[in-house]
Amino acid sequence: MGLYQDVIIAGFGGQGVLLIGNLLAYAGMRQGLNVTYIPVYGPEMRGGTANCTVVLSDDQIGSPLIRRPESLILMNRPSLDKFQSRLLDGGVQVVNSSLADPELTEKERVKTVLVPANEIADKLGNARMANMVALGAYVQATGIMALQTVIDSLESVISSHYSHLIPKNAQALAAGAEAVAGVMEH
Numbered sequence: 001m002g003l004y005q006d007v008i009i010a011g012f013g014g015q016g017v018l019l020i021g022n023l024l025a026y027a028g029m030r031q032g033l034n035v036t037y038i039p040v041y042g043p044e045m046r047g048g049t050a051n052c053t054v055v056l057s058d059d060q061i062g063s064p065l066i067r068r069p070e071s072l073i074l075m076n077r078p079s080l081d082k083f084q085s086r087l088l089d090g091g092v093q094v095v096n097s098s099l100a101d102p103e104l105t106e107k108e109r110v111k112t113v114l115v116p117a118n119e120i121a122d123k124l125g126n127a128r129m130a131n132m133v134a135l136g137a138y139v140q141a142t143g144i145m146a147l148q149t150v151i152d153s154l155e156s157v158i159s160s161h162y163s164h165l166i167p168k169n170a171q172a173l174a175a176g177a178e179a180v181a182g183v184m185e186h
């Protein structure tokens with residue numbers, strides 16, 4: 001069996017979950033993988049939960065639909081409540097502990113990586129980059145690809161009008177990966 005990873009990314013509308021899903025998909029393509037990306041648009045985009053699914057594989061992808069994901073990126077409590085129970089046994093979930101109570105996360109059945117994404121982004125000077133912190137943490141926790149591949153893909157998802165934000169987003173990705181690397185060593 002070759003490389004295969006699927007993920008559901010979920011949070012409040014406006015947290016940038018669709019952006020990081022798109023970024024992960026572009027990074028997968030840059031790495032030469034087959035990729036599917038399905039954003040969920042609808043009324044939940046206005047303050048409720050928003051989510052997307054990404055599948056990365058070096059083989060053909062049979063279906064882009066994910067009922068029981070191998071991994072999750074959960075940016076808030078409602079997303080934790082909605083998706084955690086669907087995670088496959090032994091799966092990996094990256095949980096933004098800034099907005100989801102760590103006490104509510106499963107620790108036996110699955111691998112839970114707690115990252116205070118909002119606090120880390122705040123220290124970098126822009127709390128809106130919590131999504132990038134979470135994605136960096138996910139890439140580090142799963143080892144799905146090199147972080148540099150994701151950083152190199154930023155120009156594919158951030159419009160040229162906002163290209164001045166690419167270095168800060170790269171810094172946020174790296175900070176998320178560093179936060180997980182420090183936890184995984186202990």
